[in-house]
Amino acid sequence: xxxxxxxSFRYLRAKRKQKFISLISIISVLGVAVGVMALIVVLSVYxxxxxxxxxxxxxxxxxxMIHRPGNGIADPAQLKQEVEGLAGVEAxxxxxxGQALITSGQYSSxxxxxxxxxxxxxxxxxxxxxxxxxxxxxxxxxxxxxxxFLGRELATQLRVDIGWKIRLLSPNxxxxxxxxxxxxxxxxxxxxxxxGMYEYDSTIGFVNLETARRLVGIDGKGVQSLELxxxxxxxxxxxxxxxxxxxxPSYLVRDWKxxxxxxxxxxxxxxxxxxxxxxxxxxxxxxxIISALVMVVMEKNKDIAILKSMGAKTGxxxxxxxxxxxxxxxxxxxxxxGAGLGVCSLLKRYKIIELPSNVYPMSTLPVKVMPDDIIVxxxxxxxxxxxxxxxxxxxxxxxxxxxxxxYE
Numbered sequence: 001x002x003x004x005x006x007x008s009f010r011y012l013r014a015k016r017k018q019k020f021i022s023l024i025s026i027i028s029v030l031g032v033a034v035g036v037m038a039l040i041v042v043l044s045v046y047x048x049x050x051x052x053x054x055x056x057x058x059x060x061x062x063x064x065m066i067h068r069p070g071n072g073i074a075d076p077a078q079l080k081q082e083v084e085g086l087a088g089v090e091a092x093x094x095x096x097x098g099q100a101l102i103t104s105g106q107y108s109s110x111x112x113x114x115x116x117x118x119x120x121x122x123x124x125x126x127x128x129x130x131x132x133x134x135x136x137x138x139x140x141x142x143x144x145x146x147x148x149f150l151g152r153e154l155a156t157q158l159r160v161d162i163g164w165k166i167r168l169l170s171p172n173x174x175x176x177x178x179x180x181x182x183x184x185x186x187x188x189x190x191x192x193x194x195x196g197m198y199e200y201d202s203t204i205g206f207v208n209l210e211t212a213r214r215l216v217g218i219d220g221k222g223v224q225s226l227e228l229x230x231x232x233x234x235x236x237x238x239x240x241x242x243x244x245x246x247x248x249p250s251y252l253v254r255d256w257k258x259x260x261x262x263x264x265x266x267x268x269x270x271x272x273x274x275x276x277x278x279x280x281x282x283x284x285x286x287x288x289i290i291s292a293l294v295m296v297v298m299e300k301n302k303d304i305a306i307l308k309s310m311g312a313k314t315g316x317x318x319x320x321x322x323x324x325x326x327x328x329x330x331x332x333x334x335x336x337x338g339a340g341l342g343v344c345s346l347l348k349r350y351k352i353i354e355l356p357s358n359v360y361p362m363s364t365l366p367v368k369v370m371p372d373d374i375i376v377x378x379x380x381x382x383x384x385x386x387x388x389x390x391x392x393x394x395x396x397x398x399x400x401x402x403x404x405x406x407y408e
Contacts, residue, residue, distance in 0.1 A: 028292055058256045063236045064089075067225045100171075109158060110203070115209045127193060145188045168186075193206075321389060332385070
């Protein structure tokens, strides 16, 4: 052990005359630990909430979507075969979008119609896991009236349930001398789903491709878009770029990040703001470190003078108090990291805090610990506490032996 470390550790040990200084050192350690713990817990909860929201958004939406402006995709089967052979693409399914008015008795509402292929849509969308009643394959039943799947909130607004009949009025009708006559399609409610997102559950309805073609006015086997599921959802943008390069510029390719970039950019900005705000707790704790070290310097003024008169260099005196502050900072950081991980583990395991399901897209407080967040928090905490030791260390190095020992 070097001379500087030996002296700094001796100064950290409590003596009768230094109990108050030692108490301030303990408070400084606890202050850093509380700040680090708060940062880790809040960032983990925020990351869990962001990923939970992401999973809800892309649960019934594809990771990547291929559109063709104008006439749409005339041969979706061929394009599906091409893109499924690309690296990173797991599956593809055709899709049709449309707007309509849905009515049931005296109740009505606007609805976003989505035409899907019941046989392979489950390979791309997580709709099956969101179903409260009914199965995805039921949409393929053509023995009677076509079926429609409604969101739970929309079904509640229309006062309908499984087996009830509804009517869809599409604006894509026939042009007559009296104006445009809307297309009318009667459907049977074959399933109800709940995604946890009010925007989706109150506005979306799923039908099969043939029903969607009749409502939208698409001839033959054409569709408006092709939806893709990728192997790694976080790399959907790179897969979309590869698909775009392969199929050419006549197609519009968008991944889920582009489709929701405003929302996730806002969430990312909020996470940075929370990090800066909670980092102030560590900054406050570092002020305690400064006060503790300044009082140690005042207490050890004569000791410093004796060390310097015995040949200790200015740099050695600075390192003594730098090591002392570093021990406080690193100890508080390690204690805070351990406490933060422990609290996150408890919240994740026992689901202590429940959230109202009608407000949030998840029922319990989501927690996801990211190693990168832990590393950044620890580094920031150590950096702040080390910076806090610079002034007291410099102050100690400026002590003049002749002034400190004049009246001894």
